[in-house]
Amino acid sequence: MSSLASAERRAFALKINRHSSAEIRRHFGGNYGSPQVSKQHSRHSSNASVSTCSTVPQSYDAVEPLDLEEFLMSQLQSGDSALMQELGDFPDDDLEVELVEKECRTVRHSVPEEGVELDSHVRDCVQSYTQPWLMVSRRCQGDSWSAYSERASLHKTLQKQTFESDVQPEKLETPVKSPSLAVLSDDSSRTLTSSDFDLRSGLTPDPRVEGLLHFSNHDDLDRFNQEARQGNRHPELFALYPPADEDDAVEIRPIPDCPKEHMGDRIIIRCQAIKFEIDIEPLFATLALYDLREKKKISENFYCDLNSDQFKGFLKPHTPQTDHSTLSRAAIFSITYPSPDIYLVIKIEKVLQQGEISDCAEPYMVMKETDSAKNKEKLEKLRNQSEMFCQRLGRYRMPFAWATVNIMNVISTATLDRDTTDSDSLNGVSLEKRGQLPRRNSERFGTMEDQCNMSAFKPATITISTFCKQEGDRLSDEDLFKFLADIKKFSSLQRRIKTIPGTIRLDVTPVHDNPVACLSTELIPVKPLAEKNVRPVKEVLEFPSSEVYVPHSTYRNLLYIYPQRLNFVNRLTSGGRNITIKIQFMSGEDPSCVMPVIFGKSNGPEFVQEVYTPVTYHNKSPDFYEEVKMVLPARLTERHHLLFTFYHISCQQKQNQTGASETLIGYSWLPILSTDRLQTGQYCLPIALDRLPVNYSLHSPERITPQVPPVKWMESHKGVFNLEIQAVSSVHTQDNHLERFFTLCHALEGGVTFPLRVREEKIPENKLEHELKLSIISLSSSRLEPLVLYLHLVLDKLFTLIMQPMVIAGQTANLAQIAFESVVSIVNSLHNSQELARDQQGRNGLLATYLYWVFRLPDSNELLNTGPGGVVPSTEGRYSTMGRASATTVGTMLLQSRLRSSSNPDIPAPHSAEDTEVKNILSAKVLLHIQGSRMSTYVDVSSHPQSSTGGTRPSNRKQFHEELALQIVVSTGVCRENAYKYAWFFFELLVKSMAQHVSLEKQDVPRRSRFSDRFKDDVTTIVSVVTAEIGTILVKQQKELEQAEKVNISLAFFLYDLLSLMDRGFVFILVKNYCNQMSTKTVSMPTLISMRLEFLRILCSHEHYLNLSLYFSSPASAPVSPCPSISSQSSSSCSFQEQRILGLFELSQEFKQQHYLAGLLLTELSAALDMESEGGKVQKKAINATYSLLCAHDLDQRCTRPDVRAKVATLYLPLVGIIIDSINYLDFTVSEARGGKSKTGGSDEDPDNIPPINQSIAMAIAGNPFNTLARNALASMASVAVPLADCKESVVGGVLRVLLHCLTCNQSTTFLSHCFSTLRALVVKFGDLLFEEEAEQCADLCQKVLQHCSSPVDGNRSQACATLYLIMRYSFSSANNFSRVKMQVTMSLASLVGKSSDFHEEYLRRSLRTILAYAEEDTEMQNTPLPSQVDELLRNLNSILSDTVKMREFQEDPEMLMDLMYRIAKGYQTSPDLRLTWLQNMAEKHKNRKCFTESAMCLVHAAALVAEYLSMLEDHKYLPVGSVTFQNISPNVLEESAVSDDILSPDEDGVCSGQYFTTSGLVGLLKQAAELFSNGGLYETVNEVYKIIMPVLEAHRDFRELVSTHEKLQRAFDNIIQKGHKRMFGTYFRVGFYGAKFGDLDEQEFVYKEPGITHLPEISHRLENFYSQCFGDALEMIKDSKDIDRSKLDANKAYIQITYVEPFFDDYEMKDRLTNFEKNFNLRRFMYTTPFTKAGRPRGELNEQYKRKTILTTMHTFPYIKTRINVIQKEEFDLTPIEVAIEDMQKKTRELAVATHREQPDAKMLQMLLQGSVGATVNQGPLEVAQVFLNEIPADPKLFRHHNKLRLCFKEFIMRCGEAVEKNKHLITLDQKEYQQELKKNYNRLRENLRPMLERKIPELYKPIKPRLGNRDSVKRLSFRRALEENS
Secondary structure (H helix, E strand, O other), X not given: OHHHHHHHHHHHHHHHOOOOHHHHHHHHHOOOOOHHHHHHHHHHHHHHHHHOOOOOOHHHOOOOOOOHHHHHHHHHHXXXXXXXXXXXXXXXXXXXXXXXXXXXXXXXXXXXXXXXXXXXXXHHHHHHHHOOEEEEEEOOOOOOHHHHHOOOOHHHHOOOOOEHHHOOOXXXXXXXXXXXXXXXXXXXXXXXXXXXXXXXXXXXXXXXOXXXXXXXXXXXXXHHHHHHHHOOOOOOOHHHOXXXXXXXXXXXXXXXOOOOOOOOEEEEEEEEEEEEOOOOOOEXXXXXXXXXXXXXXXXXXXXXXXXOHHHHHHOHHHOOOOOHHHXXXXXXXXXXXXXXXXXXXXXXXXXXXXXXXXXXXXXXHHOOOOOHHHHHHHHHHHHHHHHHHHHHHOOOEEEEEEEEEEHHHHHHHHHHHOOOOOOOOOOOOOHHHHHHOOOEEHHHHHHHHHHOOHHHOOOEEEEEEEEEEOOOOOOOHHHHHHHHHHHHHHOOOOOOOOEEEEEEEEEEEEOOOOOOOEXXXXXXXXXXXXXXXXXXXXXXXXXXXXXXXXXXXXXXXXXXXXXXEEOOOOXXXXXXXXXXXEEEEEOOOOHHHEOOOEEOOOOOOOEEOEEXXXXXXXXXXXXXXXXXXXXXXXXXXXXXEEEEEEEEEOOOOOOOOOOOOXXXXXXXXXXXXXXXXXXXXXXXXXXXXXXXXXXXXXXXXXXXXXXXXXXXXXXXXXXXEEEEEEEEEOOOXXXXXXXXXXXXXXHHOOOOOOOEEEOOEEEOHXXXXXXXXXXXXXXXXXXXXXXXXXHHHHHHHHHHHHHOOEEEOOEEEOOHHHHHHHHHHHXXXXXXXXXXXXXXXXXXXXXXXXXXXXXXXXXXXXXXXXXXXXXXXXXXXXXXXXXXXXXXXXHHHHHHHOOOOOOOOOOOOOOOOOHHHHHHHHHHHHHHHHHOOOOOOOOOOOXXXXXXXXXXXXXXXXXXXXXXXXXXXXXXXXHHHHHHHOHHHHHHHHHHHHHHHHHHHOOOOOHHHOOOXXXXXXXXXXXXXXXXXXXXXXXXOHHHHHHHHHHHHHHHHHHHHHOOOOOHHHHHHHHHHHHHHHHOOOOOHHHHHHHHHHHHHHHXXXXXXXXXXXXXXXXXXXXXXXXOOHHHHOOOOHHHHHHHHHHHOOOOHHHHHHOHHHHHHHHHHHHHHOXXXXXXXXXXXXXXXXXXXXXXXXXXXXXXXXHHHHHHHHHOOHHHHHHHHOOOOOOOOOOOOOOOOOOOXXXXXXXXXXXXXXXXXXXXXXXXXXXXXXXXXHHHHHOOOOOHHHHHHHHHHHHHHHHHHHHHOOOEHHHHHHHHHHHHHHHHHHHHHHHHHOHHHHHHHHHHHHHHHOOOOHHHHHHHHHHHHHHHHHHHHOOOOHHHHHHHHHHHHHHHHHHOOOOOHHHHHHHHHHHHHXXXXXXXXXXXXXXXXXXXXXXXXXXXXXXXXXXXXXXXXXXXXXXXXXXXXXXXXXXXHHHHHHHHHHHHHHHHOOOHHHHHHHHHHHHHHHHHHHHHHOOOOOOOOHHHHHHHOOHHHHHHHHOOOOOOOOOOOOOOOOOOOOHHHHHHHHHHHHHXXXXXOOHHHHHHHHHHHHHHHHHOOOHHHHHHHHHHHHHHHHHHHHHHHHOOOOEEEEEEEEOHHHHHHOOEEEXXXXXXXXXXXXXXXXXXXXXXHHHHHHEEEEOOOOOOOHHXXXXXXXXXXXXXXXXXXXXXXXXXXXXXXXXXXXXXXXXXXXXXXXXXXXXXXXXXXXXXXXXXXXXXXXXXXXXXXXXXEEEEEEEOHHHHHHHHHHHHHHHHHHHHOOOOXXXXXXXXXHHHHHOOOOOOOHHHHHHHHOOOOOOOHHHHHHHHHHHHHHHHHHHHHHHHHHHHHHHOOHHHHHHHHHHHHHHHHHHHHHHHHHHOOOHHHHOOOHHHHHHHHHHHHHHHHHHHHHHO
16 A cells, blocks of 8 residues: 555656656756766866856866765774774764753643543644654754854953053043143253153162073073963964854854743733722722724733722622632733833722712712811711622622823833943833834844843832723723823823822832742743742733734633623613623533633632623613633533623612512623634624523524524614624634634544535535645635744644645545645745744744754654544653653663664674663664554664665655655746745755654664665755756846855755765765856856855864864875974985975865865865955955864864874865965955954964964964964975074064064053063074164164053063063173164154153153163173163153153143254254154154144254265265255255264264165155145145255166156146145244243244134134133233233233234345245245324324334244244334325235236126225225325425325326226126226226326426436336326
């Protein structure tokens, strides 16, 4: 039968499939099946694709892998290496399939009531919710990898590192407030270099480094240093490097969250008090949450009351018992979708009594308990009355009052109050945002928690002080939402709502862990349990406002009934006014069939049989707000129904009435099932009067059959009772498609009678297959929410259908294909849903969870289901189970059963005492199989002969993985497309089913025989097709690149998993096929490499990667040790040995074949590194992949032994070759991260002990700061046999460079101490070489060490001091170079204090004191001049420091600071190196302030200084002749020639030895200066600078530099032409300081140079701000420019006078200064004017307005190396009123002439000038001037000349006006014609008015003077010509 089934299946499969799987494979992958053809094929295709894409290198084809299983067998049996025996194969018990008990929140699983036979669907559900998880794990998985990727705790094991950048200096400098300006004046008495205080007296030295001078021999020193380095060193070097970016870490496959019951954000609300003004009766509270935005009730009701024992006594007759669970006063509410509109509503009810609600509420509104004397009797009466009502009507309630609070406001307020330092604070997310959050499901749950943390608020107490009275006609939920909307809108209660005074006090706290004594919504106790009897806390069920996509995981079966409204208006009788409804759940029609399934309320029984709705007094059509919660029986029949009985309650007892207060009105009912489906939704039921019909429960009341006698109906059988029913159930799907599917599936299992009824239709047996297929197809049409809720069950059923051929009506129906298509369709719709989250690999979270935790082989389910009598049999025989008592014993037994070698069953297992137990287990296993519904043969290993074909599958048994693979292969169309699109799902499904198959049946079978050849064919096809799909996407759909990456990653994980299950050689062939198939695609090289890299990175992250790469077997030619010793190479016969060694470093075919995965990865790395263009990203990816692999080995516990590590290192030797080959493409940029936190120390520090993987290479891969070292190391490896002595010099320099680089990076104290030790060792061993050959680097060394001498970290400082002293000592003793070191240290300090802003002067002083202590304590040197020389040097350094402190004080006053630096520089006039340093410091400061010109001038001065010394040393024509050559740039430069030959000889050792005192240094300085002049806009000066540079370049034939120089000159000249008049030069101000407070600045005047267009208020504001910080209110700014009278100034104040000045030139100077630049360069004289009158006022009438001109001369010309220069001379002269008038008229005329004759006239400018000249209304205009001064000839002959000069000025003025008016005529637009005419008229009028005055000459001036006749004539002629022109 079964073989027939399998034959039929194949036939069926072939019907669908037109080709066999092998054909498909050939069709898709070319001939990838056979390795020989594949090579040829891929080569051919790669050649074919040359034209379309970058060619794939030939060597890029993957090689043929070894047959791994065969190799392992032979190698392990040969036993030639102990290591191989031990580490060769995977561990036997690698694979574990285990059952893990579900974690249950409650003390027991929620299951249906006992003793009921369940129908199959409910049984399946319950089993699904309670059975253990089935997990497949691999024992070593993640041993190496996760250790690297999840190294969360690694940092805890590291020694705490201190970094200088993290350390705050002990006492920070106080910010500059009031620098005592007298400091500068104090200096007059002492020289610049005198020290502030003596080093010896003021300070104590730091502790010295021990043993600094003790080492007599070098080896001891090296040994000591090495031991120090090895101490506390972390063994895993690589692991210290931070893990790669998450984007790259594709190998991390996140483990999905364990499925659990959905919960929102949970808060606990405790009812502390409900109090009214009077306390007269029992009251009952109901709490629930409402979402106003969604208009929905979002929680079930929580009932509590806080009644006193006295009031509880009133109700005794109606309370049969009080269960503990009903005493709760605290509830846990859950909120999935927090929104700002969630309200907590508290409704208060009381016992029914006579009267409207208003009447009953009145006493509460008018009376108070406090007025007790007055009200005592009334209250007593009311209490007695209420006691009477309680005894009579205690079971009925009436509405009374309600109150509300916006719970989200409370939470958000409590969150804001929280201390923001809390780690889980709100992160600034406002609660408003929460409303628009996406749908909640388990995956996004985590992210939402982060977005708005409802668990982060402080516990809060809510006090509500008013209640609203309930209105009898407004009780429904619609009315409640209207009230809430009003409250939200008006933020207070409306007047029409009557209020009752009273208070409710509630505590709100977030729930972190379950509180003790908590009950679930089904009243099952939740862990942890309470020890003593405390009040329970109830969990309140949430009704989320939107869908929640989390599959069911617990059994829940609840029903909620909401009576809504009764309409009795048309009823004539007056009986039905106080109406209540009794609600019961019945299992039959007999009154005894009532079931106690309704949840009780507070202080009563846990479950009750009936519930009464509250009564609204005298209301014929009342609204109800009651919620009735009941638990549904697990098995429902057609007899189950809800029964509603309507009563009128008489509140007042009539005198003759004794019995009940109830009067029956009628009945209604609702069958709970309708056509086998649970009834939910809205209903409107009719009411039967008098009696219930016979067999009523079988029909709904609307459709009841006619009866005899007929049934009386209210309102003629109309619906009058509205109600709603809601179910919260994890067994009733409430979805047609799902319900139909489950029903038909269960029909297959037998036990049903045909025809089968599904909803309204009946299905005969022969139609079952057709209907089932339809239902399977329509599964994906069901709504997303129910589909997700029942996802686990649906998938389980579908997989069963794929697996089992069903026998329907005697025919075998194969539903596998259609079920598979349905699975694909569901997978597709889940992935496409926007609501469901995916992980970073694109996997849908729900499906990933299902696969990881839930999925189990379909037949194992069946076996579990069908034990005898439906009992679930024990599963312990099948899987090792965790969490059960016997788990450990079973585990050990199974281990025993697996002692046989998994690779070779012929190796006998050792016999043990437990053999019998093993046999028992095996036989139990067989038994269990036989119990199954389908017979299965158990193949015993011992009797099974090994065969290479692997035909071990029992022929009568379908295997799930085979069926699944077949379905994937034969799928077509959309199904096929989606199956490959979401291949990850089917891959993980295959893997988990294969793992279970192996664990159950093939655990001890060799890998080759575990799976059939047919299955291997199918897998090959699938891999080939998926690879082809990836290629197609890459070639055709570039947009889908991300999709291709995800499929690529899932394929890699599939093969990664197969390596643990199948024949590993077979998997390697799949890998080879993939690589070759990918490289034939016409894809860009970077994309291709990137894809293959990700693929390989995942495979290489396999926990047995090293075994898979056969790391323990080295190539035959290899020597035993991978590290050749240097001594062996020195022999002459080392060429053969060398060949062998170099062979190790090659990526050979043999290597690739034997170490398959490693070979592939290194091939990719090599290909990536060789890519020059667009390779950056891919290079990074490749390096990261290799690097993370090395890190993983480093952390792998299995690789700790040195012999293992050495073997692992051999695996990476080709890396060296690859890096050497691609060294030119490698980007050795220094990573800015804290480069060397790890104290690796670099391999140069321990040459004797190179670890297996050379650290410098590792660092090169990591891109770490050891760049130079890495290159050197690699270069030296390339030429292994070069003796060290030959290259000692370059090596020492290289090593020093690396160490200096290390000192520059931000390193930890530990690292620095080792670095300094190494430096000292270098100085001790190679001092002579260093000081002779590496002068420039020694300067750097001094600077770096000095910098660390000012460190706030004591350890760094003491190390640096020791090093600096050692440098001094060795330079003195070994090389006698002390003067040079002295010079370099002094210059370093000068440079350090000038440039560094974060430098701590007090620490540096302490260091100087420590070095002094070293010198004093050095006994060997006491008789030499060293101590005194050190002393002298340190005193000099100390004085530099003192100057620096002063500079600090003036940090805020740039001019003062520059003056000080200027003086310091001047003080070093005799020490050229230091002067140069300070000039450079000044240049730097200027540059930072954007004063480029001054910065350039500093460098020009520096260059002049260098030129002076060069001219003394070298006599070359092309060099400048000292500073004289620089005069054209600035006359100031001559200062630099002050140093004469006899003061200092440049030949003296150590003087002028810096890098700048060379020709290239000179050129460098000048080039910098030219660049800065260009930035400052002085392009003409750039030319002058290059005039000095050019001869040098020409002499050196440096044509490349000459080209660039000429380009720069061209740019400069272009700028001059283009910018023309638009160039802005400096603005100048005279600043005078007056007052004793200024110290030596008193009465000093300066000219300040400010940037172009600086206004007077700007500089005034700046100086005022700074000096008011110094002097506060004592500062006064003088606003005018008059002379200062000292006697009138206040002695206690400081005065500053600021005046704008202009450059002043004599007439003869103006002849040479033609351009704008020349008028703004080399300025020494400035002028400002002060207007005055004889009367003392500044301004007066024209004839009394005088003007004083003041001309200032400065000490140096601008621009200079400072921005302010002292004024050294002042001249003044006054102008008479007529001279003032002449000057004004000349200025006006000049402006007009310029405006008229511009190349491109500016019409607006011209019109403005004309308006001011000829405008009719110009005050004090030209006409008025003429009338005042020209109207009459002056009486005083002295004024004749002035009168005449003014007249001539006016003549020229009027002529210019005429020209301007004419010019304007051509510039105006049409609309300005009138304006032009007006101008012309005004001009004519002015000319006419001026004519008489201009024609009147003074005769005395025109008498002929003989000697000057010629000249005069010429003037006349000129005038005459002009007159003629004017007249014409």
